[in-house]
Amino acid sequence: MPTMIIPLSLLGLVPFVIFGLAAVGHVPQTAERGLVALIDYAALVLAFSGGVHWGLALLPGVVRPATRIVAGVLPMIVAWVGVILAQMVAPTVALAVLILGYLATVLTEHRAAQRFLVPSRYVWMRWGFSAAAVLVMAIVLILLGLGQTLVL
Numbered sequence: 536m537p538t539m540i541i542p543l544s545l546l547g548l549v550p551f552v553i554f555g556l557a558a559v560g561h562v563p564q565t566a567e568r569g570l571v572a573l574i575d576y577a578a579l580v581l582a583f584s585g586g587v588h589w590g591l592a593l594l595p596g597v598v599r600p601a602t603r604i605v606a607g608v609l610p611m612i613v614a615w616v617g618v619i620l621a622q623m624v625a626p627t628v629a630l631a632v633l634i635l636g637y638l639a640t641v642l643t644e645h646r647a648a649q650r651f652l653v654p655s656r657y658v659w660m661r662w663g664f665s666a667a668a669v670l671v672m673a674i675v676l677i678l679l680g681l682g683q684t685l686v687l
Contacts, residue, residue, distance in 0.1 A: 544664050548671075550576045555671040561684040570675070574621045577633045577672060578614035584640050584661070585610035591653065598652065606647070610640050630676045634669050641665040 554576055557569025589607030592600045613636035621629035641661050648658040678684070 540660060544660055547580065548664065548667050551668050551671045555675050556685065556687065558675045559678045559683070559685045561686050566684065570626050570679075571621065573672070573675060574617060574626060574629050574633065577630075577637075577668065578618045580668065581617075581633060581636050581640065582611040582614040587644075587653070587657070588647075603652075606643055610636060613639070627676055627679055630672050630679075634672050634676070637665045637669050637672075 551573070554569050554573035558566055558573050560566045560569060585607040587607070588603045591597060592603035592607060597603060613632065617629045617633040617636065620632055641658075644653055644658050644661050647653045648655045
């Protein structure tokens with residue numbers, strides 16, 4: 536795994552933290568924009584995570600290419616559903632769906648690594664990234680559910 540992966544992954548968590556803090560801020564308009572930005576960014580990253588499996592499905596001699604393509608497409612579909620739910624139902628429902636999407640994706644990758652279908656180093660990086668992203672989204676979801684804000 537290239538050495539740039541870890542710093543770039545850490546950099547990819549910065550918007551989660553910034554938008555997460557904004558989403559639970561005490562200024563309502565800023566909080567609303569922060570929540571939309573958090574949902575949109577989380578959906579974008581979730582959709583991106585499926586690309587690994589899509590790419591691996593295209594390798595010559597790949598085992599179970601149809602399963603890999605499904606694993607590549609499902610995160611994008613869940614991400615899209617999350618964005619739609621944020622607009623049509625409630626942002627909190629969207630966050631819950633995105634959290635489940637992140638967990639399902641990383642668990643799928645974990646199972647794939649056990650079968651040597653993805654590199655184990657990749658899965659460890661994905662676990663770390665997913666855990667941090669889910670933690671931020673879960674904290675925002677809980678604070679919103681409790682009607683709490685943060686004053687920074």
